[in-house]
Amino acid sequence: xxxxxxxxxxxxxxxxxxxxxxxxxxxxxxxxxxxxxxxxxxxxxxxxxxxxxxxxxxxxxxxxxxxxxxxxxxxxxxxxxxxxxxxxxxxxxxxxxxxxxxxxxxxxx
Amino acid sequence: xxxxxxxxxxxxxxxxxxxxxxxxxxxxxxxxxxxxxxxxxxxxxxxxxxxxxxxxxxxxxxxxxxxxxxxxxxxxxxxxxxxxxxxxxxxxxxxxxxxxxxxxxxxxxxxxxxxxxxxxxxxxxxxxxxxxxxxxxxxxxxxxxxxxxxxxxxxxxxxxxxxxxxxxxxxxxxxxxxxxxxxxxxxxxxxxxxxxxxxxxxxxxxxxxxxxxxxxxxxxxxxxxxxx
Numbered sequence: 424x425x426x427x428x429x430x431x432x433x434x435x436x437x438x439x440x441x442x443x444x445x446x447x448x449x450x451x452x453x454x455x456x457x458x459x460x461x462x463x464x465x466x467x468x469x470x471x472x473x474x475x476x477x478x479x480x481x482x483x484x485x486x487x488x489x490x491x492x493x494x495x496x497x498x499x500x501x502x503x504x505x506x507x508x509x510x511x512x513x514x515x516x517x518x519x520x521x522x523x524x525x526x527x528x529x530x531x532x
Numbered sequence: 533x534x535x536x537x538x539x540x541x542x543x544x545x546x547x548x549x550x551x552x553x554x555x556x557x558x559x560x561x562x563x564x565x566x567x568x569x570x571x572x573x574x575x576x577x578x579x580x581x582x583x584x585x586x587x588x589x590x591x592x593x594x595x596x597x598x599x600x601x602x603x604x605x606x607x608x609x610x611x612x613x614x615x616x617x618x619x620x621x622x623x624x625x626x627x628x629x630x631x632x633x634x635x636x637x638x639x640x641x642x643x644x645x646x647x648x649x650x651x652x653x654x655x656x657x658x659x660x661x662x663x664x665x666x667x668x669x670x671x672x673x674x675x676x677x678x679x680x681x682x683x684x685x686x687x688x689x690x691x692x693x694x695x696x697x698x699x700x701x702x703x704x705x706x707x708x709x710x711x712x713x714x715x716x717x718x719x720x721x722x723x724x725x726x727x728x729x730x731x732x733x734x735x736x737x738x739x740x741x742x743x744x745x746x747x748x749x750x751x752x753x754x755x756x757x758x759x760x
Contacts, residue, residue, distance in 0.1 A: 450562065450566075451559060452562065452563045452567060452570075453566075456570070469592065470560065470594060471592055471593050471594055474563075478556075493562065494536070494565070494569075496558070496561050496562050497558045497559075497561075497562060498562045499555075499558070499559050499562065
Protein backbone atom coordinates (compact mmCIF):
# COMPACT_ATOMS: atom_id res chain seq x y z
CA UNK A 424 0.00 0.00 0.00
CA UNK A 425 2.72 2.44 1.00
CA UNK A 426 4.49 1.96 -2.32
CA UNK A 427 1.19 2.38 -4.15
CA UNK A 428 0.29 5.63 -2.46
CA UNK A 429 2.24 7.87 -4.79
CA UNK A 430 0.83 6.09 -7.84
CA UNK A 431 -2.67 6.50 -6.45
CA UNK A 432 -2.49 10.23 -5.83
CA UNK A 433 -2.92 11.12 -9.49
CA UNK A 434 -5.28 8.31 -10.40
CA UNK A 435 -7.60 7.76 -7.43
CA UNK A 436 -10.37 10.08 -8.57
CA UNK A 437 -10.45 8.39 -11.97
CA UNK A 438 -10.47 4.95 -10.31
CA UNK A 439 -13.47 6.06 -8.22
CA UNK A 440 -15.25 7.41 -11.30
CA UNK A 441 -14.68 4.12 -13.15
CA UNK A 442 -16.05 2.09 -10.24
CA UNK A 443 -19.12 4.29 -9.96
CA UNK A 444 -19.65 4.10 -13.71
CA UNK A 445 -19.62 0.28 -13.64
CA UNK A 446 -21.49 -0.28 -10.39
CA UNK A 447 -23.95 2.59 -10.19
CA UNK A 448 -24.49 3.81 -6.62
CA UNK A 449 -21.77 2.98 -4.11
CA UNK A 450 -20.88 4.09 -0.60
CA UNK A 451 -17.34 4.74 0.61
CA UNK A 452 -16.71 1.44 2.35
CA UNK A 453 -18.12 -0.43 -0.62
CA UNK A 454 -15.66 1.32 -2.94
CA UNK A 455 -12.77 0.23 -0.69
CA UNK A 456 -14.03 -3.37 -0.62
CA UNK A 457 -14.66 -3.49 -4.35
CA UNK A 458 -11.15 -2.21 -5.04
CA UNK A 459 -9.61 -4.84 -2.77
CA UNK A 460 -11.66 -7.52 -4.44
CA UNK A 461 -10.88 -6.45 -8.01
CA UNK A 462 -7.15 -6.14 -7.38
CA UNK A 463 -6.93 -9.25 -5.24
CA UNK A 464 -5.96 -7.02 -2.31
CA UNK A 465 -3.26 -5.40 -4.41
CA UNK A 466 -4.76 -1.95 -3.85
CA UNK A 467 -6.23 -1.18 -0.46
CA UNK A 468 -7.78 2.23 -0.21
CA UNK A 469 -7.68 3.94 3.16
CA UNK A 470 -10.48 6.07 4.54
CA UNK A 471 -8.02 8.96 4.66
CA UNK A 472 -7.73 8.75 0.87
CA UNK A 473 -11.15 7.70 -0.37
CA UNK A 474 -13.41 10.17 1.46
CA UNK A 475 -11.52 13.35 0.60
CA UNK A 476 -11.51 12.15 -3.03
CA UNK A 477 -15.26 11.52 -2.98
CA UNK A 478 -15.91 14.92 -1.42
CA UNK A 479 -13.74 16.66 -3.98
CA UNK A 480 -15.48 14.92 -6.89
CA UNK A 481 -18.85 15.86 -5.42
CA UNK A 482 -17.78 19.45 -4.95
CA UNK A 483 -16.60 19.57 -8.57
CA UNK A 484 -19.98 18.26 -9.71
CA UNK A 485 -18.70 15.05 -11.31
CA UNK A 486 -20.62 12.90 -8.85
CA UNK A 487 -23.66 13.44 -6.67
CA UNK A 488 -24.75 11.77 -3.43
CA UNK A 489 -27.86 10.63 -1.65
CA UNK A 490 -28.43 9.42 1.88
CA UNK A 491 -30.16 6.33 3.19
CA UNK A 492 -30.76 4.89 6.66
CA UNK A 493 -29.04 1.54 7.26
CA UNK A 494 -29.14 -0.21 10.67
CA UNK A 495 -29.94 3.07 12.39
CA UNK A 496 -27.05 4.97 10.79
CA UNK A 497 -26.88 7.18 7.74
CA UNK A 498 -25.23 5.86 4.63
CA UNK A 499 -24.12 8.18 1.87
CA UNK A 500 -24.26 6.76 -1.64
CA UNK A 501 -22.37 8.30 -4.52
CA UNK A 502 -23.24 8.14 -8.21
CA UNK A 503 -22.05 9.73 -11.44
CA UNK A 504 -23.67 13.07 -12.16
CA UNK A 505 -25.54 12.51 -15.44
CA UNK A 506 -24.73 15.98 -16.69
CA UNK A 507 -20.99 15.29 -16.26
CA UNK A 508 -21.08 11.93 -18.04
CA UNK A 509 -19.02 13.10 -21.04
CA UNK A 510 -16.32 14.53 -18.80
CA UNK A 511 -16.25 11.34 -16.71
CA UNK A 512 -15.97 9.09 -19.78
CA UNK A 513 -13.19 11.28 -21.13
CA UNK A 514 -11.25 11.06 -17.87
CA UNK A 515 -11.57 7.26 -17.69
CA UNK A 516 -10.56 6.98 -21.33
CA UNK A 517 -7.45 9.11 -20.76
CA UNK A 518 -6.33 7.00 -17.80
CA UNK A 519 -6.79 3.71 -19.59
CA UNK A 520 -4.82 5.02 -22.55
CA UNK A 521 -2.13 6.16 -20.13
CA UNK A 522 -1.88 2.68 -18.60
CA UNK A 523 -1.37 1.21 -22.07
CA UNK A 524 1.56 3.60 -22.55
CA UNK A 525 2.88 2.66 -19.14
CA UNK A 526 2.76 -1.03 -19.99
CA UNK A 527 4.64 -0.35 -23.22
CA UNK A 528 7.40 1.29 -21.21
CA UNK A 529 7.50 -1.17 -18.32
CA UNK A 530 7.15 -4.37 -20.42
CA UNK A 531 8.65 -3.61 -23.82
CA UNK A 532 7.72 -6.35 -26.28
CA UNK B 533 -28.12 -5.67 18.86
CA UNK B 534 -27.30 -4.03 22.16
CA UNK B 535 -23.69 -4.76 21.43
CA UNK B 536 -24.00 -3.12 18.01
CA UNK B 537 -25.30 0.11 19.52
CA UNK B 538 -22.63 0.32 22.18
CA UNK B 539 -19.98 -0.16 19.50
CA UNK B 540 -21.64 2.50 17.34
CA UNK B 541 -21.59 4.86 20.33
CA UNK B 542 -17.93 4.10 20.92
CA UNK B 543 -17.08 4.76 17.27
CA UNK B 544 -19.03 8.01 17.47
CA UNK B 545 -17.04 9.07 20.54
CA UNK B 546 -13.68 8.17 19.00
CA UNK B 547 -14.51 10.22 15.92
CA UNK B 548 -15.54 13.14 18.11
CA UNK B 549 -12.16 12.91 19.79
CA UNK B 550 -10.45 13.04 16.38
CA UNK B 551 -12.26 16.31 15.74
CA UNK B 552 -14.60 14.85 13.13
CA UNK B 553 -18.13 16.17 13.24
CA UNK B 554 -21.34 16.55 11.31
CA UNK B 555 -21.98 14.93 7.99
CA UNK B 556 -18.43 13.62 7.67
CA UNK B 557 -18.75 11.88 11.04
CA UNK B 558 -21.99 10.21 9.92
CA UNK B 559 -20.20 8.95 6.85
CA UNK B 560 -17.25 7.65 8.86
CA UNK B 561 -19.57 5.94 11.36
CA UNK B 562 -21.11 4.09 8.43
CA UNK B 563 -17.64 3.22 7.16
CA UNK B 564 -16.43 1.72 10.43
CA UNK B 565 -19.71 -0.01 11.22
CA UNK B 566 -19.63 -1.51 7.72
CA UNK B 567 -16.14 -2.77 8.50
CA UNK B 568 -17.41 -4.19 11.78
CA UNK B 569 -20.31 -5.96 10.04
CA UNK B 570 -18.00 -7.27 7.37
CA UNK B 571 -15.71 -8.83 9.98
CA UNK B 572 -18.68 -10.38 11.81
CA UNK B 573 -19.80 -11.85 8.47
CA UNK B 574 -16.34 -13.42 8.12
CA UNK B 575 -16.90 -15.16 11.48
CA UNK B 576 -14.74 -12.91 13.67
CA UNK B 577 -16.08 -12.50 17.22
CA UNK B 578 -17.89 -9.20 17.98
CA UNK B 579 -15.31 -8.40 20.63
CA UNK B 580 -12.34 -8.82 18.28
CA UNK B 581 -14.15 -7.09 15.42
CA UNK B 582 -14.85 -4.09 17.65
CA UNK B 583 -11.22 -4.01 18.81
CA UNK B 584 -10.02 -4.08 15.24
CA UNK B 585 -12.34 -1.21 14.27
CA UNK B 586 -11.20 0.97 17.19
CA UNK B 587 -7.63 0.23 16.18
CA UNK B 588 -8.38 1.32 12.61
CA UNK B 589 -9.87 4.61 13.80
CA UNK B 590 -6.77 5.27 15.89
CA UNK B 591 -4.49 4.53 12.94
CA UNK B 592 -6.58 6.21 10.26
CA UNK B 593 -4.91 9.58 10.65
CA UNK B 594 -8.23 11.14 9.71
CA UNK B 595 -8.03 14.86 9.70
CA UNK B 596 -10.96 17.04 10.62
CA UNK B 597 -12.53 18.15 7.37
CA UNK B 598 -13.01 21.63 8.72
CA UNK B 599 -9.28 22.31 9.14
CA UNK B 600 -8.88 24.25 5.90
CA UNK B 601 -12.12 26.14 6.40
CA UNK B 602 -11.10 27.10 9.92
CA UNK B 603 -7.77 28.36 8.62
CA UNK B 604 -9.61 30.48 6.05
CA UNK B 605 -11.79 31.96 8.76
CA UNK B 606 -8.70 32.62 10.81
CA UNK B 607 -7.09 34.37 7.83
CA UNK B 608 -10.18 36.54 7.28
CA UNK B 609 -10.27 37.35 10.99
CA UNK B 610 -6.61 38.34 11.01
CA UNK B 611 -7.09 40.57 7.96
CA UNK B 612 -10.06 42.23 9.66
CA UNK B 613 -8.04 42.68 12.83
CA UNK B 614 -5.23 44.35 10.87
CA UNK B 615 -7.69 46.69 9.11
CA UNK B 616 -9.47 47.58 12.35
CA UNK B 617 -6.23 48.22 14.21
CA UNK B 618 -5.06 50.33 11.26
CA UNK B 619 -8.19 52.45 11.41
CA UNK B 620 -7.96 52.74 15.19
CA UNK B 621 -4.32 53.76 14.88
CA UNK B 622 -5.21 56.39 12.27
CA UNK B 623 -8.02 57.76 14.43
CA UNK B 624 -5.76 57.81 17.47
CA UNK B 625 -3.13 59.82 15.62
CA UNK B 626 -2.97 63.17 17.39
CA UNK B 627 -4.06 66.06 15.22
CA UNK B 628 -1.05 68.27 15.29
CA UNK B 629 -1.51 71.78 16.69
CA UNK B 630 0.48 74.72 15.26
CA UNK B 631 3.71 74.64 17.25
CA UNK B 632 5.35 77.74 15.84
CA UNK B 633 4.24 81.34 15.32
CA UNK B 634 3.57 82.59 11.81
CA UNK B 635 6.77 84.61 11.66
CA UNK B 636 10.06 83.20 10.48
CA UNK B 637 11.81 84.78 13.41
CA UNK B 638 10.04 86.01 16.46
CA UNK B 639 11.10 87.77 19.63
CA UNK B 640 9.11 87.62 22.82
CA UNK B 641 8.76 91.40 23.02
CA UNK B 642 6.70 91.29 19.83
CA UNK B 643 3.80 89.88 21.83
CA UNK B 644 1.84 93.01 22.68
CA UNK B 645 -1.52 91.54 23.70
CA UNK B 646 -2.11 88.05 24.99
CA UNK B 647 -5.08 85.73 24.85
CA UNK B 648 -8.10 86.25 27.11
CA UNK B 649 -9.98 89.17 28.68
CA UNK B 650 -8.49 92.56 28.21
CA UNK B 651 -9.45 96.19 27.84
CA UNK B 652 -9.79 96.89 24.11
CA UNK B 653 -7.32 99.62 23.12
CA UNK B 654 -9.77 101.35 20.77
CA UNK B 655 -13.23 100.40 22.10
CA UNK B 656 -11.91 100.95 25.65
CA UNK B 657 -14.17 98.23 27.08
CA UNK B 658 -13.46 94.78 28.48
CA UNK B 659 -13.63 92.25 25.67
CA UNK B 660 -12.48 88.71 25.26
CA UNK B 661 -9.37 88.62 23.09
CA UNK B 662 -9.69 85.52 20.90
CA UNK B 663 -6.05 85.48 19.89
CA UNK B 664 -2.73 87.20 20.39
CA UNK B 665 -1.30 90.37 18.88
CA UNK B 666 2.18 90.26 17.45
CA UNK B 667 3.77 93.61 16.74
CA UNK B 668 5.77 93.58 13.53
CA UNK B 669 7.06 96.03 10.91
CA UNK B 670 4.71 96.78 8.03
CA UNK B 671 5.22 94.26 5.25
CA UNK B 672 6.67 91.54 7.48
CA UNK B 673 6.11 88.15 5.88
CA UNK B 674 3.47 85.93 7.52
CA UNK B 675 3.91 82.19 6.99
CA UNK B 676 1.69 79.25 7.88
CA UNK B 677 2.99 77.31 10.90
CA UNK B 678 1.52 74.04 9.52
CA UNK B 679 0.34 72.70 6.21
CA UNK B 680 -3.35 73.20 5.55
CA UNK B 681 -6.05 74.47 3.25
CA UNK B 682 -7.16 78.10 2.99
CA UNK B 683 -10.72 78.07 4.32
CA UNK B 684 -11.55 81.74 4.05
CA UNK B 685 -10.06 84.97 2.68
CA UNK B 686 -11.88 88.23 3.31
CA UNK B 687 -12.15 91.76 4.63
CA UNK B 688 -14.20 93.10 7.54
CA UNK B 689 -14.21 96.43 9.36
CA UNK B 690 -12.83 94.85 12.52
CA UNK B 691 -10.40 92.27 11.15
CA UNK B 692 -9.31 94.07 8.03
CA UNK B 693 -7.82 91.72 5.49
CA UNK B 694 -7.93 88.26 7.02
CA UNK B 695 -7.16 84.64 6.21
CA UNK B 696 -8.43 81.44 7.88
CA UNK B 697 -6.53 78.17 7.36
CA UNK B 698 -7.78 74.70 8.28
CA UNK B 699 -4.85 72.45 9.25
CA UNK B 700 -6.61 69.26 10.29
CA UNK B 701 -9.87 68.06 11.80
CA UNK B 702 -9.04 69.76 15.09
CA UNK B 703 -6.95 72.87 14.47
CA UNK B 704 -7.34 75.95 12.32
CA UNK B 705 -5.63 79.36 12.44
CA UNK B 706 -6.73 82.91 11.57
CA UNK B 707 -4.68 85.99 10.62
CA UNK B 708 -6.05 89.55 10.71
CA UNK B 709 -5.07 93.15 9.75
CA UNK B 710 -2.96 91.98 6.79
CA UNK B 711 -1.63 94.55 4.31
CA UNK B 712 -2.20 92.16 1.49
CA UNK B 713 -3.10 88.53 1.06
CA UNK B 714 -1.00 86.09 -0.87
CA UNK B 715 -3.41 83.11 -1.04
CA UNK B 716 -6.87 82.27 -2.35
CA UNK B 717 -9.70 80.23 -0.85
CA UNK B 718 -9.30 76.48 -1.27
CA UNK B 719 -5.55 76.74 -1.85
CA UNK B 720 -3.35 74.06 -0.33
CA UNK B 721 -0.62 75.53 1.83
CA UNK B 722 2.68 73.97 2.82
CA UNK B 723 4.22 74.51 6.21
CA UNK B 724 6.12 77.87 6.23
CA UNK B 725 4.46 79.00 3.01
CA UNK B 726 3.78 82.75 2.80
CA UNK B 727 0.15 83.72 3.41
CA UNK B 728 0.43 87.50 3.28
CA UNK B 729 2.10 90.53 4.87
CA UNK B 730 1.64 92.48 8.09
CA UNK B 731 -0.51 95.57 7.69
CA UNK B 732 -2.73 98.01 9.49
CA UNK B 733 -6.12 97.19 7.96
CA UNK B 734 -9.30 96.97 10.10
CA UNK B 735 -9.46 98.05 13.74
CA UNK B 736 -5.78 98.45 14.41
CA UNK B 737 -3.61 101.01 16.15
CA UNK B 738 -0.38 100.10 14.41
CA UNK B 739 1.14 97.43 12.19
CA UNK B 740 0.68 94.07 13.89
CA UNK B 741 -0.69 90.60 13.28
CA UNK B 742 -3.70 89.39 15.19
CA UNK B 743 -3.25 85.63 15.29
CA UNK B 744 -5.81 83.07 16.42
CA UNK B 745 -5.66 79.32 16.93
CA UNK B 746 -8.97 77.45 16.92
CA UNK B 747 -9.30 74.00 18.44
CA UNK B 748 -12.55 72.16 17.68
CA UNK B 749 -14.21 75.44 16.68
CA UNK B 750 -13.20 77.25 19.90
CA UNK B 751 -10.44 79.85 20.17
CA UNK B 752 -7.47 78.80 22.32
CA UNK B 753 -4.30 80.47 23.50
CA UNK B 754 -1.57 79.74 20.87
CA UNK B 755 1.32 80.22 23.30
CA UNK B 756 1.09 76.91 25.27
CA UNK B 757 1.36 74.97 22.00
CA UNK B 758 4.69 76.52 20.99
CA UNK B 759 7.70 74.25 20.91
CA UNK B 760 10.38 75.50 23.31
